[in-house]
Amino acid sequence: MKQEKQKVDSSMSLSKQRKIERQREIEHQKRQKKINAIIGVCVAIAVIVGIGSFVGYKIYRSVTKIVASTDYSKYIADNGFIDGVTxxxxxxxADYKNITVPLSEVEYSDESVETDIQTKLDEHKALSAETTAAIADGDKVNIDYVGSVDGVEFEGGNSNGEGYDLEIGSNSFIDDFEQQLIGHKVGENLTVEVTFPTDYTNSPDLAGKDAVFQVTVNGIYVAPEFTDAFVKENLSDYAQTAEEYRTYLKETNYNTNLETWISKYLVDNxxxxxxxxxxxxxxxxxxxxxxxxxxxxxxxxxxxxxxxxxxxxxxxxxxxxxxxxxxxxxxxxxxxxxxxxxxxxxxxxxxxxxxxxxxxxxxxxxxxxxxxxxxxxxxxxxxxxxxxxxxxxxxxxxxxxxxxx
Incomplete structure (x- = not known):
């Protein structure tokens, strides 16, 4: 079909061919104008929609945005009730007069009481140079140390006899330095061998090198015993004896648990x-x-x-x-x-x-x-x-x- 059309076209006079081409060009221009007009309308609509969306969002945010206020008592009467609201x-x-609470969900166990007491004792640990206990993971100790590489002491590797508090397992020191202290006792001198990390940025000159530390254990932080004397000295606002403090913990936490349970029940129902x-x-x-x-x-x-x-x-x-x-x-x-x-x-x-x-x-x-x-x-x-x-x-x-x- 294309070959046949080409043959017919070649047989036309030049003027006729130009006339047909001109008509085609005019038709093409008309179609292009229509397409451009449609595109223009679409672009205009898109711009309008975009502007409208932006303006609409700005209006939406102006309405929905929460403005911070310092007036905490606004709309609350002096008796604590919401003003004008029954x-x-x-x-x-909820039917708050007929509630049954499972004891297992609100009681405070003896184990929890002892955990709280141990936490309180740990807060009052004191350095002991006389304890015979061996260093264990989690202990806080005080040590002195002198570090060297190839027999030469390096900068920053000496505690200068001032003592340094270190918690075993904190990974504050490089490699397995802390783990090598486990099992040793107060007064012992020991050698700790470590290797600095290859990416040791604190002192690039030491990166990747083996080091030796001569360490002295000065003491171990020891928790006091939970006695009446300890309670009187540190917890007198709550109790006077160890047993009274246990009772205080049990009752206070029971009361808190009960209030939490009741509050949730009231909201849920x-x-x-x-x-x-x-x-x-x-x-x-x-x-x-x-x-x-x-x-x-x-x-x-x-x-x-x-x-x-x-x-x-x-x-x-x-x-x-x-x-x-x-x-x-x-x-x-x-x-x-x-x-x-x-x-x-x-x-x-x-x-x-x-x-x-x-x-x-x-x-x-x-x-x-x-x-x-x-x-x-x-x-x-x-x-x-x-x-x-x-x-x-x-x-x-x-x-x-x-x-x-």
Whole structure:
């Protein structure tokens, strides 16, 4: 077909061929104009959509962005209740008068008590030069050392008789230096042989070389015994004897576990029909203020240590976009609002109220000074602080009604 058409074309007069070519060119131009017009419309639409999306997102963020607020007591009355809200009208409260709590889920075991005591004793370890115990993994020891390579002492390899505290297993020293101390006792002198890493950047001249350390064990940090005397000296705010402190640990942690269990039960078995919008939004704003204030504090503190901290943004700190953070914050605010409604509803049912004086007395009993009290009320306001007492009082009421078995 193509060959036949070519033959016909060749038989046409030159003027006719040019006329046909001109018509084709005109038709091509017309088609191209239409295509360009369509493309232009598409591009315009895309630009408009793009601008619209950008503007739309800016408008969306202006509406949805949470603005940090320092007014923690806004929408909270001085009695700790959400201002203008009857909690029982907003939620279907769990049956808090007929709760059975499994003892196994809230009791604090004797093993846990002893673990806590050992942790406390470890905090009071003291260096002993008289202990006959051998060094074990995890021990903290004090040593002196002199290091050499090919018989020549190297810079930084001498403790100069000042003693050096070293925790065995911390891998603070190169190679297996620490492990070679295990089994040795106070007063012993020993030789420790190590090899510096090939990529030892602290002192490239030592990289990959074998070294010998002459080490003297000066002492081992030993934990004191848990006695009445230890309790009186270090834990007198909680107890006077070792047995009293064990009881204190058991009862305090049992109480904490019980409150945690009850709080979760109340949340899981309560439904919210309507959230107080202004209070919930304000709660999210104060939450953001707390997070942002902490970020600013950390940034200022670490700025002198690291340029990364000095140049960090709030989004770097939270590890996500601020938009995503705001969405998560709204969810957290609703969860906290639900809890506030639950505790308020319990006091509404029981006809119980909380006073500012009760709140101040509680804070004083828990270690706050008059000056700290003044600062807290100035920073957070009355409603916010008294609302915490609403929760405490509500939990006390429920604890008095539950059955633990």
């Amino acid at each position: 909690a029982n009208s907003s939620i279907t409260l 309560t439904t919210v029909s309507s959230y107080p919008k202004k209070y919930t939004a304000q709660l999210a704003s104060t939450m953001k203020n707390s997070d942002y204030s902490y970020y600013e504090t950390m940034k200022a503190y670490f700025a002198s240590y690291s340029a990364d901290y000095a140049n960090s943004t709030f989004e770097d700190y939270i590890g996500m976009s601020e938009a995503k953070y705001d969405e998560q914050l709204k969810t957290s605010a609703k969860e906290s609002t639900k809890s506030a409604l639950i505790y308020q509803a319990i006091l509404e049912n029981e006809g119980v109220t909380v006073t500012v004086d009760e709140c101040k007395a509680y804070l004083m009993e828990n270690g706050n000074t008059e000056e700290q009290l003044t600062t807290q009320f100035e920073q957070y306001g009355t409603g916010y602080l008294v609302q915490r007492m609403v929760q405490i009082k509500a939990l006390e009421i429920v604890k008095g009604l539950v059955t633990v078995q």
